[in-house]
Amino acid sequence: MDQLIKRENIDFNTFDLDLGGGSLLQVANRTPIQMMSYIIDCPNGGVIVIDGGNALKDEAEHLYSLLEKRGKHVDYWFFTHAHGDHYGALVYLIENDMLDIKIDNLVYDFPSQEWLETVDSDCAPRFFAAMEKASINTVTPKAGDVFECGGISVEIISGLLDYKDFPNINPTSIIFKVHFPKRDVLFLGDFDKNGEDSFKKTYDVNKLRCDIVQMPHHGQNGITRSFYELIMPKYCLYTAPDWLWENNLYGINDPETKGKGPFTTLETRRWMEELGAKESFHLGQGDWLFT
Secondary structure: OOOOOOOOOOOOEEEOOOOOOOEEEEOOOOOOOOOOEEEEEOOOOOEEEEEOOOOOHHHHHHHHHHHHOOOOEEEEEEOOOOOHHHHHHHHHHHHOOOOOOEEEEEEOOOOOHHHHHHHOOOHHHHHHHHHHHHOOOEEOOOOOOEEEEOOEEEEEEEOOOOOOOOOOOHHHOOEEEEEOOOOEEEEOOOOOHHHHHHHHHHOOHHHHOOOEEEOHHHHOOOOOHHHHHHHOOOEEEEOOOHHHHOOOOOOOOOHHHOOOOOOOHHHHHHHHHHOOOOEEEEHHHOOEEEO
């Protein structure tokens, strides 16, 4: 497996999504492992974090440095679901007494600790212990809730579904839209096909339509093509390192393994082309700053 991906001197890739104000930073991984981390700088002041990445030193310290440059103040920090490659960076900062960042609101809705431990024994105890240690103000989002911050609004499309029969944590992801002044961005976390029927029975599928989408489960083995057809994205944000983008063997960027992995990223990419997507952006390209 590759060692630390050196990106100390950050030179952001930039792309104009015509957001109309503010910016969205898609943070690239600093280790070979997949993760998801976004930072929103609101047009009228304020910072929103979505997930944050892995509980690995290099990932967490990089996130810390980005927030340090923003005054160590986060207005809203959203977790999509209870997987360590999404919430882990914050847990690392808490565990290592590095959380001198003011977080006004931590927004998440996770299944019970008991259920989480039945499907992933490693994630739940560490997360809940960190939350108890930090004593951050938490907010449980429900469908229809809208969180306002500096000219940006975050609309919760779906809350925590009835998870008792789900085979894994991914379909417990909450779904929300970030409304920038001119454009919206849909966030799906790791939502997958196991939750699609429950979503359709419970929530308004018309709210899924969006030009810009964070591709669920890093762009592979997530939702079905028919669910993507409800969204019809034009711009696709893949939280996928090069090895995952190219379907290499796990964690390996060697071109010799291209297409030889077990992942379905190439199929998803084909779907997006067939559905008329204009552009795709992935972590292997580095950090992306969208305006």
